[in-house]
Amino acid sequence: MILNTYKMQDIRTLSLNQLTDYFEKIGEKPFRAKQVYDWLWSKNLHSFEEMTNLSKNLREHLVKDFVINPVSVDLMQKSKDGTIKNGVKLHDGLLVESVLIPTETRTTACISSQVGCSLNCEFCATAKLKRMRNLETAEIVDQVAIIDEQSKIYFGRPLSNIVFMGMGEPLMNYKNVAEAIRKITQTEGLGMSPRRITVSTSGIPKMIKMLADENLKVKLALSLHSATEHKRNEIMPFSEKFPLTEIMESLQYWYRKTRSPITFEYCVWKNINDKDEDIKALIKFCRQVPSKVNLIQYNSIGESKFDQKNPAAEERYVRELENAGITVVVRRSRGGDIDAACGQLANK
Ligand code: SAH
Numbered sequence: 001m002i003l004n005t006y007k008m009q010d011i012r013t014l015s016l017n018q019l020t021d022y023f024e025k026i027g028e029k030p031f032r033a034k035q036v037y038d039w040l041w042s043k044n045l046h047s048f049e050e051m052t053n054l055s056k057n058l059r060e061h062l063v064k065d066f067v068i069n070p071v072s073v074d075l076m077q078k079s080k081d082g083t084i085k086n087g088v089k090l091h092d093g094l095l096v097e098s099v100l101i102p103t104e105t106r107t108t109a110c111i112s113s114q115v116g117c118s119l120n121c122e123f124c125a126t127a128k129l130k131r132m133r134n135l136e137t138a139e140i141v142d143q144v145a146i147i148d149e150q151s152k153i154y155f156g157r158p159l160s161n162i163v164f165m166g167m168g169e170p171l172m173n174y175k176n177v178a179e180a181i182r183k184i185t186q187t188e189g190l191g192m193s194p195r196r197i198t199v200s201t202s203g204i205p206k207m208i209k210m211l212a213d214e215n216l217k218v219k220l221a222l223s224l225h226s227a228t229e230h231k232r233n234e235i236m237p238f239s240e241k242f243p244l245t246e247i248m249e250s251l252q253y254w255y256r257k258t259r260s261p262i263t264f265e266y267c268v269w270k271n272i273n274d275k276d277e278d279i280k281a282l283i284k285f286c287r288q289v290p291s292k293v294n295l296i297q298y299n300s301i302g303e304s305k306f307d308q309k310n311p312a313a314e315e316r317y318v319r320e321l322e323n324a325g326i327t328v329v330v331r332r333s334r335g336g337d338i339d340a341a342c343g344q345l346a347n348k
Pocket of ligand 1: 121123124125164165167168169170200201202221222224265267296297299300342343344
């Protein structure tokens with residue numbers, strides 16, 4: 001086989017404009033670009049042979065010049081509670097994980113945005129992995145398409161929600177995540193409502209503002225865990241670069257632009273953030289922007305510092321937040337028996 005210079009390029013890394021240039025270069029009509037683009041992004045096709053409105057000749061040309069590298073499920077595990085964890089293999093052999101979380105009324109896909117993570121949250125298993133690379137737009141969209149299929153097969157309904165709470169920090173792979181959201185929400189194709197998509201971030205103020213300006217209409221969650229600067233810096237050391245006042249300023253900007261309230265994700269740990277002053281700090285923080293609190297159960301990754309619970313403190317959090325008029329939801333963890341719960345991805 002003769003390899004040509006484009007051979008390794010995934011056609012899905014090309015924008016519609018770049019694809020149009022390509023067709024012009026090989027002497028084809030520009031509208032061919034739109035046809036191919038639709039096959040790739042609206043019909044999620046993974047082979048040139050199936051692009052039936054192209055001539056055989058043209059299909060052969062494409063096969064010669066490009067590849068399509070869909071992700072594949074390397075290992076699928078099912079939890080007792082119905083949660084499905086996919087070990088997803090990328091074309092270069094690297095692995096990420098994505099999770100399907102079913103409830104009575106909805107199916108949520110928890111999607112990865114990076115291979116590994118460059119942040120260093122001490123309570124998170126993914127942080128122990130080196131960040132290898134950002135996921136491509138297509139690799140993000142593929143994870144969603146796979147879970148949509150699984151949802152139909154195992155639960156008889158399409159995917160209803162997406163959370164960017166898998167491996168990686170979505171705002172550190174901003175361009176590809178934003179583009180993937182556009183692709184996932186376009187009417188042809190998956191056609192998901194952006195209001196059912198949540199981007200979860202550890203808090204990078206500049207990128208939060210950029211996302212607000214992008215006007216994607218998605219929801220925003222911030223992994224807060226402590227509203228006291230030095231405590232947050234201790235458990236999320238990277239956050240030293242991003243003071244809480246700057247984060248708050250970016251959240252207020254987000255709200256002004258999008259009118260969409262922010263969800264704060266928060267674990268309660270014994271001797272870390274279980275004192276009255278911690279609750280007071282959280283209430284003060286919440287009051288500065290329309291928001292609610294998700295109290296998430298900590299899923300052990302074997303770090304003893306975080307392994308002690310304080311259920312009484314958690315109850316106090318709920319009571320005090322409610323008394324302060326702040327919505328608080330206690331989120332039960334799912335898929336813990338297969339290490340599919342928050343923060344456990346890549347645990348094994
Ligand atoms: N980087 C993004 C998204 C990935 S983490 C972010 O930080 O938001 C998704 C959520 O899981 C975050 O709220 C994170 O704080 C939380 N999390 C991480 N490790 C956890 C653990 N061991 N138990 C419970 N939640 C955890």
